[in-house]
Amino acid sequence: MKREVVVIGGGPAGLAAAISAKRAGARDVLIVERDKRLGGILNQCIHDGFGLHRFKEALSGPEYAKRFIERLDAEGVEYMLDTMVTKLGRDKTLELSSAKGLKRIEAKAVVLAMGCRERTQGAIMLPGTRPSGIYTAGQAQNLINLQNIMVGKRAVVLGSGDIGLIMARRLLLEGCEVVGVYEILPYPSGLPRNIQQCLLDYGIPLHLSTTVVEVHGERRLTGVSVAKVDPNRRPLPNTTSFIPCDTLLLSVGLIPENELSREAGVEIEPMTGGPLVDDTLMTSLEGIFACGNVLQVHDLVDHVSEESELAGLFGARFSEGELRPLGEYTSIRPGPGIRYCLPQRVSRERDFFLSLRVKEPMRDKKIVLLDENRKRLIQKSFPRLHPAVMVRLKVMVEKIAKAKGLEVRVE
Amino acid sequence: MDQGTRYDVLIIGAGVVGNAIARELSKYKLKIGVLEKELDVGMGTSSRNSGVIHSGIHYKPGTLRAKLNVLGNSMFERLCRELKVKMSYIGKLTVAQEDSEIKSLYELKEQGEANGVPGLQILKRDEMEKLQPGVGGILALYSPSTGIVCPYTFTIRLAESAFRNGVSFWLGKKVVAIEKRFDTFLVKTQDGETFTSRVLINSAGLYSDQICRLLGIEEYKIYPCRGEYLILDKRLGHHLKTLVYPAPHHGKAGLGIHLTKTVDGNILIGPSNEYVNSPEEYATTREIMEVLLKEGKELLPDLETSDVIRSFCGLRAKQTPPEVGGFRDFVIEHRKEIKGFINLLGIESPGLTSAPAIALTVKDLLEEVLTLEEREDFLSELPGFTGYFSELSYEEKMDLISKEKDYGQIVCRCEGITKKEVIDAIQNPLGVKTLSSLRYRARVMMGRCQGGFCLPRIVEILTKEFGFRPEDFLLHREGSYLFTGNVR
Numbered sequence: 084m085k086r087e088v089v090v091i092g093g094g095p096a097g098l099a100a101a102i103s104a105k106r107a108g109a110r111d112v113l114i115v116e117r118d119k120r121l122g123g124i125l126n127q128c129i130h131d132g133f134g135l136h137r138f139k140e141a142l143s144g145p146e147y148a149k150r151f152i153e154r155l156d157a158e159g160v161e162y163m164l165d166t167m168v169t170k171l172g173r174d175k176t177l178e179l180s181s182a183k184g185l186k187r188i189e190a191k192a193v194v195l196a197m198g199c200r201e202r203t204q205g206a207i208m209l210p211g212t213r214p215s216g217i218y219t220a221g222q223a224q225n226l227i228n229l230q231n232i233m234v235g236k237r238a239v240v241l242g243s244g245d246i247g248l249i250m251a252r253r254l255l256l257e258g259c260e261v262v263g264v265y266e267i268l269p270y271p272s273g274l275p276r277n278i279q280q281c282l283l284d285y286g287i288p289l290h291l292s293t294t295v296v297e298v299h300g301e302r303r304l305t306g307v308s309v310a311k312v313d314p315n316r317r318p319l320p321n322t323t324s325f326i327p328c329d330t331l332l333l334s335v336g337l338i339p340e341n342e343l344s345r346e347a348g349v350e351i352e353p354m355t356g357g358p359l360v361d362d363t364l365m366t367s368l369e370g371i372f373a374c375g376n377v378l379q380v381h382d383l384v385d386h387v388s389e390e391s392e393l394a395g396l397f398g399a400r401f402s403e404g405e406l407r408p409l410g411e412y413t414s415i416r417p418g419p420g421i422r423y424c425l426p427q428r429v430s431r432e433r434d435f436f437l438s439l440r441v442k443e444p445m446r447d448k449k450i451v452l453l454d455e456n457r458k459r460l461i462q463k464s465f466p467r468l469h470p471a472v473m474v475r476l477k478v479m480v481e482k483i484a485k486a487k488g489l490e491v492r493v494e
Numbered sequence: 495m496d497q498g499t500r501y502d503v504l505i506i507g508a509g510v511v512g513n514a515i516a517r518e519l520s521k522y523k524l525k526i527g528v529l530e531k532e533l534d535v536g537m538g539t540s541s542r543n544s545g546v547i548h549s550g551i552h553y554k555p556g557t558l559r560a561k562l563n564v565l566g567n568s569m570f571e572r573l574c575r576e577l578k579v580k581m582s583y584i585g586k587l588t589v590a591q592e593d594s595e596i597k598s599l600y601e602l603k604e605q606g607e608a609n610g611v612p613g614l615q616i617l618k619r620d621e622m623e624k625l626q627p628g629v630g631g632i633l634a635l636y637s638p639s640t641g642i643v644c645p646y647t648f649t650i651r652l653a654e655s656a657f658r659n660g661v662s663f664w665l666g667k668k669v670v671a672i673e674k675r676f677d678t679f680l681v682k683t684q685d686g687e688t689f690t691s692r693v694l695i696n697s698a699g700l701y702s703d704q705i706c707r708l709l710g711i712e713e714y715k716i717y718p719c720r721g722e723y724l725i726l727d728k729r730l731g732h733h734l735k736t737l738v739y740p741a742p743h744h745g746k747a748g749l750g751i752h753l754t755k756t757v758d759g760n761i762l763i764g765p766s767n768e769y770v771n772s773p774e775e776y777a778t779t780r781e782i783m784e785v786l787l788k789e790g791k792e793l794l795p796d797l798e799t800s801d802v803i804r805s806f807c808g809l810r811a812k813q814t815p816p817e818v819g820g821f822r823d824f825v826i827e828h829r830k831e832i833k834g835f836i837n838l839l840g841i842e843s844p845g846l847t848s849a850p851a852i853a854l855t856v857k858d859l860l861e862e863v864l865t866l867e868e869r870e871d872f873l874s875e876l877p878g879f880t881g882y883f884s885e886l887s888y889e890e891k892m893d894l895i896s897k898e899k900d901y902g903q904i905v906c907r908c909e910g911i912t913k914k915e916v917i918d919a920i921q922n923p924l925g926v927k928t929l930s931s932l933r934y935r936a937r938v939m940m941g942r943c944q945g946g947f948c949l950p951r952i953v954e955i956l957t958k959e960f961g962f963r964p965e966d967f968l969l970h971r972e973g974s975y976l977f978t979g980n981v982r
Binding site (some may be wrong): 181203232236 | 724725729774776777778779780783787799800802803804805806884888891892895896899900902903904907908910942943944945946947949950953954957964968969970971972973974975976977978979980981982
């Protein structure tokens with residue numbers, strides 16, 4: 084089997100990329116989705132707030148997905164459900180597995196849109212026993228919203244990622260007592276609007292610089308020990324207290340799901356956990372593009388859609404032979420105050436979006452793009468900057484046309 | 495239950511030792527039962543260890559540990575073939591870091607040879623480097639017969655093979671009282687049932703001293719000694735071509751923190767070595783995790799903190815108290831004063847390796863009480879294939895999917911486990927229905943996302959296809975319920 088553009092994953096990133104690729108003129112575009120429906124994580128996000136930027140409306144997750152799925156059908160994009168990509172080669176061949184059997188597909192361009200996974204109890208090395216009652220926030224969201232299954236009666240939420248905040252409110256609304264949200268950092272990891280709408284509006288306490296240091300219970304969870312932490316995130320002695328609970332929700336970070344990319348040989352950037360990309364969102368492998376949460380963890384689906392449309396567009400252009408991989412390029416590196424920025428390499432041939440996150444919350448600062456001579460090419464003021472809020476700057480090609488090296492920093 | 499039946503042999507404890515005995519004895523015309531306090535077999539030390547098939551260099555010549563280790567090691571290959579269990583003789587380097595440790599390597603070699611360990615060699619740096627690129631140290635003892643096996647798969651398959659040959663497994667049956675009336679043992683379980691048998695075998699591991707006490711045997715005490723581990727992502731598995739252990743240090747109870755490759759390609763860092771107060775103390779600790787991570791990073795410079803996917807611990811059933819330390823030999827005895835009571839106690843390392851040989855020893859002891867007659871219909875082979883679907887070739891996979899479409903549906907993306915494998919696991923012959931039983935049988939929820947993706951899918955399969963209600967889901971033990979009911 085051969086296809087012009089194959090998109091791996093039918094979540095928000097995959098949908099937007101596939102529609103865009105098709106509109107850009109790719110003859111056949113195929114989405115491979117492992118779930119039994121399109122939409123990905125949006126299907127379990129029954130809260131609203133999706134699409135505020137894009138559609139100027141507060142949609143629920145499924146509603147947001149529906150708008151894309153309708154366009155996908157209208158464009159005639161082909162998709163396979165209940166089908167897993169088990170292997171991706173650097174030559175853009177894919178191996179697929181489904182109830183119908185195994186299949187090999189040759190693609191002219193591939194768009195990686197596999198999303199991300201949640202960090203677990205093991206990944207954060209949470210000490211203690213192994214009782215039942217410990218869930219990642221996304222697991223609980225799936226069980227409650229899609230399977231009508233209630234996970235517990237008295238919950239502690241560890242970590243203040245957005246899904247954790249959303250689920251703290253959700254549990255409360257379903258009659259579960261929510262003792263509080265505990266965050267090891269001195270500031271929340273989720274969006275300010277979620278802190279307000281999910282915690283403050285419902286009187287759920289948020290404890291900063293505090294973490295769970297041990298879980299208890301040999302069968303079902305019986306409680307957790309929490310403690311304050313010092314600036315190096317080490318638990319402070321004599322601050323430990325025991326909180327009885329039967330449920331612990333973890334919202335301690337998301338990890339781009341790049342196992343397929345890694346096996347294919349795509350270069351992964353340690354700071355984002357996603358592929359290193361250029362200004363066409365092409366990875367280090369020719370004709371393989373990446374977008375959405377597999378590239379960098381986003382906080383707004385609207386940005387995922389926007390980014391993925393570009394990946395789809397460039398995927399289509401590559402498949403038509405209209406896009407060459409970067410020959411000479413200019414690197415952009417994160418400077419003071421910046422945790423990461425993306426793309427890491429640019430051609431200086433086209434405009435692009437620069438995505439970045441700052442290291443810590445700040446007020447009244449500027450984000451500045453400098454060239455190799457410290458000359459300011461772009462600067463933008465922000466009354467507030469927060470690591471939870473991704474910054475996206477449009478960079479016009481004429482601004483950087485002569486730069487040999489670029490650095491983005493906070494001033 | 496068949497209350498009226500009297501067993502010929504009752505085995506207390508379905509760990510690797512109990513199950514190996516059950517399977518060995520199922521070759522004879524005997525009525526055999528196994529009592530296990532947990533809801534699945536192998537829930538204690540048998541599933542919580544390094545999964546190493548030891549060569550036998552570490553034990554004093556003439557001890558049971560030496561003899562049974564070497565014999566057990568030689569039995570593993572055939573047994574794993576019959577039971578469809580993955581194993582591999584990947585060998586081991588015991589490495590001296592400094593001159594003062596060299597002597598102990600030669601002593602180990604001599605001891606190993608006295609024990610009958612095959613193929614031992616002292617290797618210099620360049621030869622060490624060939625076996626394990628990047629290995630530290632100045633000299634090493636190489637033992638080619640050291641192997642790896644998945645300890646819980648092995649334990650489960652022993653039980654399934656025994657079951658296939660007629661052994662009854664009674665799970666969730668904690669023994670609380672034992673009485674001997676004439677030539678019959680009456681064994682009472684916590685739920686009020688009584689089992690009767692002519693022969694009683696104590697393979698209760700960490701609880702074996704408690705079982706002894708129920709029979710008035712007071713001379714033994716088990717001191718649980720914890721070993722904590724970290725499990726690392728498969729990303730790093732290729733680094734380890736063979737096992738690498740530090741040269742022995744005098745007076746230490748374990749074999750030192752080391753890296754062990756599992757048959758599935760993960761790496762274990764551990765085990766630590768601390769006495770604890772109770773055989774139920776399975777909590778991991780921040781202190782030890784930090785030590786393991788630090789030592790791990792020294793042994794494997796490529797290791798990132800984010801490579802840790804889980805921590806766990808197991809308990810060694812030691813006979814020596816903390817102030818004494820070291821090892822004592824296995825106890826494997828027929829208590830003549832309580833005729834028909836076969837007592838196994840203190841089976842710590844190398845218990846996994848020795849299990850098949852311990853079973854033979856027990857068979858010999860049994861002949862002091864019963865006349866054994868071989869069955870002609872013993873089934874040595876388990877059906878199915880070794881390993882996981884994801885490990886088969888493209889053609890084998892295609893063939894299986896064409897016969898059974900559920901092989902095409904991948905439920906666990908990290909490990910590539912299919913819906914058919916999950917369904918087979920839930921329909922396991924022993925009838926275990928906990929989620930941890932699926933984890934141990936089908937390897938779901940074992941990968942880097944630890945069930946983040948597959949747990950909801952498994953819940954859906956069990957709900958839709960097996961009629962589970964939310965209240966029916968248990969993680970591992972009685973009372974470890976997952977859900978409190980429907981949302982509405």
